[in-house]
Amino acid sequence: MAREEPLLAPRPSSDGSSIRNEEEEFALLTGERTAQRAEKQRGWKFWREIGLFAWALLATVLVIVLAVVYQHKPAEIHGPSHDSKNITWGPGGKPTGKRNVIFMVSDGMGPTSLSLTRSFRQYKEDLPIDDILVLDQHYIGTSRTRSSSSLVTDSAAGATAFSCGRKSYNSAISVTPDHAPCGTVLEAAALAGYKTGLVVTTRLTDATPACFAAHANLRSYEDLIAAQEVGEHPLGRVVDLMLGGGRCHFLPKSQQGSCRGDDHDLIDVAGKNGFGYIDDRAGFDSLKGGDNVSLPLLGLFAGGDIPYEIDRRTQNEIYPSLEEMTRTALKALSKATENSEQGFFIMIEGSRIDHAGHGNDPAAQVHEVLAYDKAFAAALEFVENDSTPGVIVSTSDHETGGLAAARQLHKSYPEYLWLPSVLDKASHSGEYLAARLSEYLSGSGKDGKDSAKRDWVRKNLVKDGLGITDSSDAEIEALIHPEPGVGPSYVFADMISRRAQVGWSTHGHSGILSLGTDSLHLANSNIGVDVNIYASSPKDAWPLVGNNENTDVGAFLADYLDLDVNNVTKLLQDTKTGLFQSYDWMGDRLGLNFHSEGLDTYHGDFRKRSEDDCGCGATH
Secondary structure (H helix, E strand, O other): OOOOOOOOOOOOOOOOOOOHHHHHHHHHHHHOOHHHHHHHHHHHHHHHHHHHHHHHHHHHHHHHHHHHHHHOOOOHHOOOOOHHHHOOOOOOOOOOOOEEEEEEEEEEEOOOHHHHHHHHHHHHHHOOOOOOOOHHHHHHEEEEOOOOOOOOOHHHHHHHHHOOOOOOOOEEHHHHHOOOOOOOOOHHHOOOOOOOEEEEEEEEEOOOHHHHHHOOOOOOHHHHHHHHHOOOOOOOOOOOOOEEEEEEOOOOOOOOOOOOOOOOOOOHHHHHOEEEEOOOHHHHHHHHHHHHOOEEEEEEEEOOOOOOOOHOOOOOOOOOHHHHHHHHHHHHHHOOOOOOOOOOOEEOOOOOOHHHHOOHHHHHHHHHHHHHHHHHHHHHHHHOOOOEEEEEEEEOOOEEEOOOOOOOOOOOOOOOOOHHHHOOOHHHHHHHHHHHHHHHHHHOOOOOHHHHHHHHHHHHHHHHHHHHHHHHHHHHHHHHHHOOOOOOHHHHHHHHHHHHHOOOOOOOOOEEEEEEEEEEEEOOOOEEOOOEEOOOOOOOOOOOOEEEEEHHHHHHHHHHOOOOOHHHHHHHHHEEEEOOOOOOHHHHOOOOOOOOOOOOOOOOOOOOOOOOOOOOOOOO
């Protein structure tokens, strides 16, 4: 039987070619001789080939030009500047007219921090397993956190992504990898007539707040940052309300409590720029929860950082809490804008979650997260009751410590558990207990016998401060005679972490802590994991639902308020000075060895670094 072929299968020609068949059909249809047509066809084919060759040549040149241009354009990792055309809004769109933005940063808080704190709270307050934090109820997505120079960002590059909407190098304070200033959402808000604020529990000159109101080549230029925050800034004063710590960077070197390198009195400068000034709990209480605030206002409640919440709660008469500062700041800004066509922008940071991670202190960590959760709840209450439309966006710049709610203590296969009851027994942080130990060893215990010192430390610090009753001789010895590079605060933190079976992969500094047969390796500073994004509602922050780059958060903040951050960048970049057209007002340029973009490579880093080499490319 003959095989059936598809209807559209090609059929072989007879003894003549397909061209011959074509020519015969052409002659029958036109009456022209096939030879005449063949001559014409040869001419047409010639010119067609010339045309195709010319087109191919032109296309090749175009591709080469585009490739060269693409190679020389800024790397995409730097991130786009704010561009509202890239923002997509959900049903109902963003509000028009007057509106507010409350941006909250949980510095160093990763997903495990929430899990740890949630379980701790359930245990402590005897709550059911389905009882969750306020933050948990407002989760909308995640943020990717790499910087331009590393897969592991620091707070400076992380906050620059939020403030400028651009990627930059670790240690950059709102500058791009080529060391040019980039305009921030707070600066743009100030120039557009919005009131602005910063509320933190660390120094106001620390990386995150600095990135919204200052520009510096290195985050360590805190004296310079302080000057910009009170108005010695190319744009003048851009912040209306600042509450936090860091008083020492505002006081002249000659004054007690200063940590400045010069005699520049920034409290005096702030006063000349219109700031009211308060520096203690009495001054804070005089604000009457925000009802009695005259802007601009500078509140500096600690020489350095405000104490951890686990310690602050017993010193409430000295330091306000993050929740109190949040409520006061929101009320003050609301009253200041009640008759204005514009609202306000404020950045509120739970700063010391990060420090608890660096210290590997789980007891301090859970109390810091709980304090932040209360501040978020206070902001949520404000938005729900305020007459002006507004949005709360909360996220972290990175995760710190490589926290794990589990720990393998021995070589044998571990049990599946961690013990929140251990954390509940702690009344103070490792930082606080280390300070007390230092006072004792330099004071009343200075000339005592080691046996007396061990007894005092075991009772007054380990038992009373951490609730630990089974401390080993090796642990007490490590506190009284610490190894080089390993302070007592790390030892206290590891003692409670081991008993709670909470794990950490990093402190942020090089060195090794040895307790018995276990070693705690201190390596890179932050773990480059995705961090959570929370919002007052997914409708309010629709563009941030799902997984985002951290620069998307910065773009959203500017777009919500219809701010032109690119214009602010242009204003700042018009301030070039000096022989080499640099930005002298941002501090010294970095050395040639400083890594500002492109990922680094392996350098035999499995070996312990020397104590004076942090591995971050900076000189210390």
